[in-house]
Amino acid sequence: MGFFEMTKTALKTVLSRPVTILYPYQPAKKTSLTRGHVVQDGSKCISCSICVKKCPSQAILLNKEAKTWQIDRFRCVVCNSCVDTCPTRCLSMDTQYTAPASVQGVEVFTITYVKPPKPEKKEETKE
Ligand code: SF4
Numbered sequence: 152m153g154f155f156e157m158t159k160t161a162l163k164t165v166l167s168r169p170v171t172i173l174y175p176y177q178p179a180k181k182t183s184l185t186r187g188h189v190v191q192d193g194s195k196c197i198s199c200s201i202c203v204k205k206c207p208s209q210a211i212l213l214n215k216e217a218k219t220w221q222i223d224r225f226r227c228v229v230c231n232s233c234v235d236t237c238p239t240r241c242l243s244m245d246t247q248y249t250a251p252a253s254v255q256g257v258e259v260f261t262i263t264y265v266k267p268p269k270p271e272k273k274e275e276t277k278e
C-alpha cells in the first residue's frame with residue numbers, strides 16, 4: 152500500500168509544473184506584504200539608535216559623527232523589526248528584492264539631523 156502511495160505521489164510530482172521559479176531570470180511573485188529590502192529616508196531620521204538596538208543581526212550601523220546610517224544587506228534577515236520600531240517612520244520595507252550578489256553588501260544613507268549628546272551631570276559640591 153505504501154509503495155502505491157509513494158508511486159502516486161512521485162508521478163503526480165513529475166507530471167505537475169514546478170512550484171519554484173528561476174529567479175532572478177523570472178520575476179518573483181510579489182504582494183503588498185512582500186519583504187524586499189529596507190529603505191531609509193535620511194531627512195526624517197532623528198538618530199535615536201532604536202533600529203540599531205532592535206536589529207537581531209547587527210545589520211545597522213549609525214555613525215553620528217559622519218551623519219550616516221548604513222545597512223549590511225548580507226546581514227539583514229528582512230525581519231521588519233527596524234521598520235516596526237522606528238519612531239519617525241523613516242524606515243520602510245520596499246517590495247523589490249535587491250539584485251542577488253551584484254549589489255554591494257553595505258548601503259550607506261546620509262542623515263540630516265544628529266541628536267545632540269546628553270549634557271554631562273554637574274558634580275555636587277559638598278559644603
Ligand atoms: S532610522 Fe529610525 S529608529 Fe533608526 S536612528 Fe533613525 S529615527 Fe531612529
Ligand code: SF4
Pocket residue numbers: 189205206207208209210211222226227228229230231232233234
Ligand atoms: S529588517 Fe530586521 S535584520 Fe534587517 S536591518 Fe531591519 S531589524 Fe535588522
